[in-house]
Amino acid sequence: MDSATLPLYHQLATRYRRAIDDGALTxxxxxxxxxxxMERHGVSLSTALQACRELEREGLLEARPRSGYFVRRRPQPARAAPIAEPEARLPDPAQYVGIHQRISAILARSHQHAVRVSLAGLSAASDLYPVAALNAAxxxxxxxxxxxxxxxxxxxxHPELRAALARHALLSQINLAPEDIVVTHGCTEALHLALRAVAGPGDVIAVESPTYYGLLQILEGLGMRALEIPCSPHSGISLEALELAAQTYDSIKAVVVVPTLQNPLGSIMPDANKAALVRWCETRGIVLIEDDCFSALADGETGPAAAKSWDQSGNVIYCASLHKFLAPGMRLGWIAAGRWTARVAMLKFSQSRPNEVLAQLAVADFMGSGAFARHLRRLRDQLRIQREWMAEAIAGGFPAGTRLSTPAGGMHLWVELPAGIDSETLFExxxxxxxxVAPGVMFSNSNRFDxxxxxxxxxxxxxxLEDALRQLAAVANGLAAARPEPAPNVTLT
Amino acid sequence: MDSATLPLYHQLATRYRRAIDDGALTxxxxxxxxxxxMERHGVSLSTALQACRELEREGLLEARPRSGYFVRRRPQPARAAPIAEPEARLPDPAQYVGIHQRISAILARSHQHAVRVSLAGLSAASDLYPVAALNAAxxxxxxxxxxxxxxxxxxxxHPELRAALARHALLSQINLAPEDIVVTHGCTEALHLALRAVAGPGDVIAVESPTYYGLLQILEGLGMRALEIPCSPHSGISLEALELAAQTYDSIKAVVVVPTLQNPLGSIMPDANKAALVRWCETRGIVLIEDDCFSALADGETGPAAAKSWDQSGNVIYCASLHKFLAPGMRLGWIAAGRWTARVAMLKFSQSRPNEVLAQLAVADFMGSGAFARHLRRLRDQLRIQREWMAEAIAGGFPAGTRLSTPAGGMHLWVELPAGIDSETLFExxxxxxxxVAPGVMFSNSNRFDxxxxxxxxxxxxxxLEDALRQLAAVANGLAAARPEPAPNVTLT
Known part of the structure; x- marks a missing residue:
């Protein structure tokens, strides 16, 4: 997968992304x-447009009606550097996940204290969800x-919900019939079923690094081995590292990715990478499992296309839920399992039987109304404001050397503390x-994100919240100040 | 486990059960x-009372206020013999379950026809459930x-539901704290979690034979091996066969039983057997998984005690649901996993996250009201009437030689057709x-129940329904008439 084979619009977008990164465009x-x-680069209208749209989706450009594209106010706060790209390295060996004890201990610790402000979960304040309309429905x-x-x-x-979800999938450019969809207990059950359908104990599953701890827990519970693949804060999973990994392990059964607003990095895979990944998995005979819980929260009116939209052969299993963008309290998820649909339906039936219907009907009703699109627009705008404000507050208050992700959507930031500050101590x-807060050790089977x-x-x-962020910053600064001086270099004579 | 060690009240009950079976008491x-x-048998007041209560629970006696115990009208319809006890035999070898294809095919067939009357599922008519009260709640x-x-x-x-379930468990003589309970997506998820908590792929699990096909599907999905243990229509799983099996397989990880109103036999294990089974599992180091979905539907005011009520060491994992007796549409189940509670809670979290709350609150509200006990009484009475009527109709219309279970509660009958009538053909x-209807091949990994x-x-x-039963009987009679004559004995001279 070298860059020469990437489509023209992607190469054009890369050029202007660099210009923005370098400050040539501000x-x-x-x-x-x-x-x-078109004139400058000798490309077609469609290529030029696609390049602009890709940069818009990444949050770098904004379209102003009748004026064209402008460079957006950079969400990156002035005083914090962006999270660095991962170093090029061979992947760690695939290993059985031993993370549950650690996560349980961390979760249990949080139950032993009265939590005033939780910044650990991943959901918006309850009144940002359309609860009154859903109650009425x-x-x-x-x-x-x-x-x-x-x-x-x-x-x-329920047929009404499956039809509503098939319509909703069009926003991610996926064409599904209602019968392609199985309703699940959240995205967690969907991922669990996807993995059970295509792999067994001992099998190697490639995952992003860092990744959502829930995925690591599922792998641990199922006795599968996780192969952590470096993931870029800008472009998601590294296709080069994945190729290297596949050369080392000829038995990778599946790759699990969050192409849009990766958890915890917040990255959005460029369209060209998604297309390349789908093609690569297909060629290699490796199943691609896509977790797409956040795409409705990506900045901009049109969300990014799902990897599933490039799927020609049913090799992509698409998993999603309503928790993040519509109703955390309803626990509704779904799965479109391509050529494994029958097997997934059987496993769902034998694992937990069908979901109760009431919430399904209420959601189908709401998703069929104009209020749904209005809600999404409001939620996205509000989350952007909150994200940018919190990024500023962290950049302004945290120790020098702190780095920040600045996702173009969603509801979380990924914060890299200066070397020597242990985030589990900060958590405590x-x-x-x-x-x-959620310390980095939860997001990997390694200690790379400690x-x-x-x-x-x-x-x-x-x-x-302002007060809590000040306190958090004070704790981080205290830890920074308490770090031992680096030992002076001793020159042997 | 020989009978001399069984408690006195059980021996006394056995004596009178025999008297009733023999017609000495009618x-x-x-x-x-x-x-x-007390005088005749030289036993204590408590022993005499316990014996009467055991017979009452089995549906053989009824208590009339201020008059004492009377022999009940036998639910056994006059013209059908009871299902025979299983033959004493060594258990079949433990084997991987390969039942899903068969069940899927059977379920799929039923979707290809317009079903006017379904006698295949296990739930009551929707208006026998307190839907209006639950809607209001x-x-x-x-x-x-x-x-x-x-x-x-x-x-x-939710704490309110867990408290209501702990109160409800008292009816089965189980003492639980709300924290001992994890709410699940039905009993299916509870069983799935129980099995995942204590066993892995390839492990041997002893199950009743015949057994609920859903359990066989779970075992197949988890790659575990089922060891089918003969089960009596009167007293449930055979403890003798279980002991024999354990001598053959030293690696049985768990036994799964439905002690009350076994599915499909309808048997209720006598208290002494339950106590002996709990003790035996404890001694052998084998986990006992109890599926108790039906006990609220057992005839009589006080339901049978759960096997879990004899559990001293946390070796019994108790699974149940509300589907059968309260709300098939709510999909609420629960699990009290004894010493595996933490592991089950972890697996539940990683498999499907917590259940949505709305139905939990509504149920807790309803279970806290007097309407709950009134509903159960009405439902039990209505089911008894329906069961007895259907048993009469089947006994009266089906071919000579048909045998019937006559469970003392619940909502199903188990029908044995005369030899040579294939129930899958009848189903078609x-x-x-x-x-x-549900053909017998669904309930075993063998063909024993065809x-x-x-x-x-x-x-x-x-x-x-009357019409449907007449048609069903006509089909069965047609199959009976079409059976080939047995080949005449040829005497070689």
């Missing part, structure tokens, strides 16, 4: 017009179906003050 | 009074907690007439 600058791009559904609780639910999900000290933190930006700015 | 006869029993819960859908649910279940022919049927009695008597 926030507020007008991008060359599409016509200018629930009551309506009960009136429409008064015998609902007395009946065994439809296998694989913050917890004593009632502040709950000086990282994931911080939730789901809550609106408030005095309580 | 329906309507008054049982000797407790005082008479749901609306109340939404008013009390308007932000519910916007919040991530409590891990392990009935389906063409829009009638759906001339059995499980018939649901969840619906009230109706012209439609």
């Amino acid at each position: 926030p507020g600058d007008r991008m060359p017009s599409v016509r200018q791009l 629930t009551t309506r559904a009960l009136r429409r179906h008064p015998q609902l609780y007395g009946r065994t639910p439809e296998a694989e999900g 000290l913050a917890l004593r003050q009632g502040i709950h 000086h990282f933190l994931r911080v939730n930006c789901g809550a609106p700015r408030s005095a309580l | 329906p309507g006869d008054r049982m000797p009074s407790v005082r008479q029993l 749901t609306t109340r819960a939404l008013r009390r907690h308007p932000q519910l859908y916007g919040r991530t649910p409590e891990a392990e279940g 022919l009935a389906l063409r007439q829009g009638i759906h 001339h059995f049927l499980r018939v649901n009695c969840g619906a009230p008597r109706s012209a439609l």
